[in-house]
Amino acid sequence: MKIKFILFITITVLTFLSCSSSDDSSPENSNYAMTAKINGEDFQANNPFGNNEPSSTTIFNYFPKEDFVLLIGREGGVIGGKEIKIWLKKSDIIVGSYETGPETFDTTPSHxxxxxxxxxxxxxxxxxxxxxxxxxxxxxxxxxxxxxxTTVDGTFDPSSPIDFNITDGTFKYIYE
Known part of the structure; x- marks a missing residue:
C-alpha cells in the first residue's frame, strides 16, 4: 500500500513539474488578432467583423489598397469601441523593426x-x-x-502631452 501511495505521489509531482506555462499575451496563444495595453488597460480585439483578415483601405486614398494592407483591431465589433489601425506597405511586409511617427501627408510611410x-x-x-x-x-x-x-490629442503638436500610451501590442493577421 505504501509503495502505491509513493508511486502515486511521485507521478503527481512529476506531472506538475513537467507542465509548462504559456505566455497568453503572445499572438500564437491568443484568441485575438490584436492585443495591447492602452494606458495600462487590456485591449483585446479582432477586426470589426470578428476575425483576423485585413480590411480594405479604399476609403483612404493616401494608403491605397493595391499598395497597403490595413490591420484593424477594434473592440466591440462593427459598432466598436477603441480601435488600433496598422498600415503595412505590401512590398515591406518583411521581418524587421520600423519606426513610425506623426502623419504629415508629405510622403507616404512604409508602416x-x-x-x-x-x-x-x-x-x-x-x-x-x-x-x-x-x-x-x-x-x-x-x-x-x-x-x-504614443498619441497626442487632435492635430499633432510636438509640445502636446501624451494622451494614450499603447504598450505590449501584438498582432497576427492574414494579409493579401
Whole structure:
C-alpha cells in the first residue's frame, strides 16, 4: 500500500513539474488578432467583423489598397469601441523593426499606426512608435508582430502631452 501511495505521489509531482506555462499575451496563444495595453488597460480585439483578415483601405486614398494592407483591431465589433489601425506597405511586409511617427501627408510611410476611441470620438495623432514584424509566413499569408506607440490629442503638436500610451501590442493577421 505504501509503495502505491509513493508511486502515486511521485507521478503527481512529476506531472506538475513537467507542465509548462504559456505566455497568453503572445499572438500564437491568443484568441485575438490584436492585443495591447492602452494606458495600462487590456485591449483585446479582432477586426470589426470578428476575425483576423485585413480590411480594405479604399476609403483612404493616401494608403491605397493595391499598395497597403490595413490591420484593424477594434473592440466591440462593427459598432466598436477603441480601435488600433496598422498600415503595412505590401512590398515591406518583411521581418524587421520600423519606426513610425506623426502623419504629415508629405510622403507616404512604409508602416503607420493609429488609434481612435470611437466611444468618445477622440481624435488622436500618433506621436511616435515602433512596429516590429517578427514573422511572415508566405504559405499561410500571415504576418505576426509587436508594436507600441504614443498619441497626442487632435492635430499633432510636438509640445502636446501624451494622451494614450499603447504598450505590449501584438498582432497576427492574414494579409493579401
Amino acid at each position: 503607420f499606426i493609429d488609434f481612435l476611441d470611437l466611444t468618445n470620438e477622440i481624435d488622436e495623432s500618433t506621436k511616435n512608435g515602433t512596429i516590429e514584424i517578427t514573422e511572415v509566413n508566405t504559405s499561410t499569408n500571415t504576418v505576426t508582430g509587436t508594436f507600441s506607440f
